Amino acid sequence: MQEILPEFLRTIYPFKPHYLRLRDGQSMHYVDEGFGETVLLLHGHPTWSFFFRNLICLLRSDFKCMAIDHIGYGMSSKPHGYRYEISQHIANVIEFVEAMKFKKFHIIGEDFGVAAALALAEFWPERISSMSLLNSAVFAMPKLSGVVLMFKFPLLGFCMSTFFNLFTRIYMHLGVLSTMDDAIFDGYLWPHRNLLERSAVVAGTDDIPWLSDHHSLDTFERICEKAFLLANKKIEFFWANNDFLYTSNVLEQWKKILPNAFVKHYQSGHLLFEDSPEAMNDVRLFIHGAKDISKDLFRQTVVKPRSVSGK
Numbered sequence: 001m002q003e004i005l006p007e008f009l010r011t012i013y014p015f016k017p018h019y020l021r022l023r024d025g026q027s028m029h030y031v032d033e034g035f036g037e038t039v040l041l042l043h044g045h046p047t048w049s050f051f052f053r054n055l056i057c058l059l060r061s062d063f064k065c066m067a068i069d070h071i072g073y074g075m076s077s078k079p080h081g082y083r084y085e086i087s088q089h090i091a092n093v094i095e096f097v098e099a100m101k102f103k104k105f106h107i108i109g110e111d112f113g114v115a116a117a118l119a120l121a122e123f124w125p126e127r128i129s130s131m132s133l134l135n136s137a138v139f140a141m142p143k144l145s146g147v148v149l150m151f152k153f154p155l156l157g158f159c160m161s162t163f164f165n166l167f168t169r170i171y172m173h174l175g176v177l178s179t180m181d182d183a184i185f186d187g188y189l190w191p192h193r194n195l196l197e198r199s200a201v202v203a204g205t206d207d208i209p210w211l212s213d214h215h216s217l218d219t220f221e222r223i224c225e226k227a228f229l230l231a232n233k234k235i236e237f238f239w240a241n242n243d244f245l246y247t248s249n250v251l252e253q254w255k256k257i258l259p260n261a262f263v264k265h266y267q268s269g270h271l272l273f274e275d276s277p278e279a280m281n282d283v284r285l286f287i288h289g290a291k292d293i294s295k296d297l298f299r300q301t302v303v304k305p306r307s308v309s310g311k
Contacts, residue, residue: 012187023095028077037106040067041065042108046167046192070093080196085203089115135272177267236263
């Protein structure tokens with residue numbers, strides 16, 4: 001059953017819905033806008049393709065933008081009892097790429113969307129033209145935010161996320177340094193407005209990699225082991241310096257996994273494009289290959305924050 005967006009959301013997310021029926025019967029929603037080389041946009045937890053709305057509008061004049069909603073998120077199916085783990089999300093992304101018959105494509109990923117992006121390298125390294133990566137982790141993080149830890153307590157986390165959608169609400173507040181517009185805030189919350197459709201929020205929080213015995217760690221380790229397949233790829237991190245979850249320690253780990261990548265810093269929260277819209281144009285220029293990339297393995301560039309006035 002296709003979701004019908006409320007009027008306020010159609011105004012700020014003005015895209016025609018498309019759906020792919022996966023082999024397991026679930027319906028995956030995706031955005032298909034523009035023409036040209038394909039750009040695959042992969043969101044993470046607990047967002048949806050809404051996170052990329054302005055970037056899609058910026059890129060679609062030059063690229064074919066395809067932004068999926070992972071199962072359990074956005075306008076895709078939200079089955080109860082589904083296996084909401086990174087391995088399943090990766091399998092779904094692979095199935096989507098196969099169904100769309102991508103020959104060459106760019107990838108933009110954030111949060112666990114980065115894990116899915118890197119996993120594609122194992123299957124089609126020759127098809128990937130570039131990778132634009134936002135804050136994320138594909139390894140057990142040495143330190144986890146106390147807020148996130150609170151939601152990892154099974155009963156407590158389940159109740160707070162299921163009955164009050166509290167994880168997403170807190171995430172939206174902590175994810176920006178500025179004050180988020182009410183319509184944007186409601187847009188992020190809209191997919192999980194019903195408590196019976198919040199299973200992915202509960203499971204996704206539990207799937208954030210932490211500790212050496214984490215249930216998805218084998219999957220993340222396999223992704224790291226295959227990162228060498230990207231050694232000659234054009235990769236850049238667009239890193240939010242004030243992320244409450246993925247801190248500078250996480251970035252240091254990334255440097256070991258992808259030593260050929262470049263990095264650009266922004267004084268923003270986790271929801272990079274909300275705090276630093278100029279980052280979207282930087283991504284566009286990177287994909288176009290319009291920037292003069294130095295031979296240094298990691299170029300460190302700091303972008304001054306835009307001035308923001310609260311509501």
